[in-house]
Amino acid sequence: RKEVEQDPGPFNVPEGATVAFNCTYSNSASQSFFWYRQDCRKEPKLLMSVYSSGNEDGRFTAQLNRASQYISLLIRDSKLSDSATYLCVGVYNFNKFYFGSGTKLNVKP
Amino acid sequence: DVKVTQSSRYLVKRTGEKVFLECVQDMDHENMFWYRQDPGLGLRLIYFSYDVKMKEKGDIPEGYSVSREKKERFSLILESASTNQTSMYLCASSPGNRDRVNYGYTFGSGTRLTVV
Numbered sequence: 221r222k223e224v225e226q227d228p229g230p231f232n233v234p235e236g237a238t239v240a241f242n243c244t245y246s247n248s249a250s251q252s253f254f255w256y257r258q259d260c261r262k263e264p265k266l267l268m269s270v271y272s273s274g275n276e277d278g279r280f281t282a283q284l285n286r287a288s289q290y291i292s293l294l295i296r297d298s299k300l301s302d303s304a305t306y307l308c309v310g311v312y313n314f315n316k317f318y319f320g321s322g323t324k325l326n327v328k329p
Numbered sequence: 330d331v332k333v334t335q336s337s338r339y340l341v342k343r344t345g346e347k348v349f350l351e352c353v354q355d356m357d358h359e360n361m362f363w364y365r366q367d368p369g370l371g372l373r374l375i376y377f378s379y380d381v382k383m384k385e386k387g388d389i390p391e392g393y394s395v396s397r398e399k400k401e402r403f404s405l406i407l408e409s410a411s412t413n414q415t416s417m418y419l420c421a422s423s424p425g426n427r428d429r430v431n432y433g434y435t436f437g438s439g440t441r442l443t444v445v
Contacts, residue, residue: 256433263437263439264372264436266433309433315377319371320371321371
């Protein structure tokens, strides 16, 4: 079983829609979590950290549910430029990162 | 901004060749990592290093070795390239366990290696 699992998608949504991705993790000892964004043929780039209290950055909201071992990313008012693959990451031992395989988002006009 | 630079963007090598992938970071980060990324498999950790001359195996170290002689440079070596090592290779760095706080990785732009 993979340490971090995501629905690969693709999620096809119209501009302006709200879309949510979930990601489950298997190791309850994981200390922290991140969401990364990866554009086609580019390297992953850090989008945001994920905290138990939830955190928001503009149109993006990330949430961690430790009891159910999942993290989520909510994107409001989707833009064409949000089209990308979103990777969730769980961190163990403060330095070992496990990446999900990514969820592909296509925002259409 | 932290910059992680990988020496080649695209590389084509023959089966059996020894291949060196170089990675340099300019922010004095303690930690450096090598991943490979394949469709459907995501990012998989090959090797990582917490300090100069220090290395640890990741999840898929077979067929690879690494070298970290200087803090800013982490090299991945394919001793004898094989076709199943055709992949996108990504180097990353992070500032380490300062106050036990996690920092996200910064990735290099990747090397797309094709072994023929």
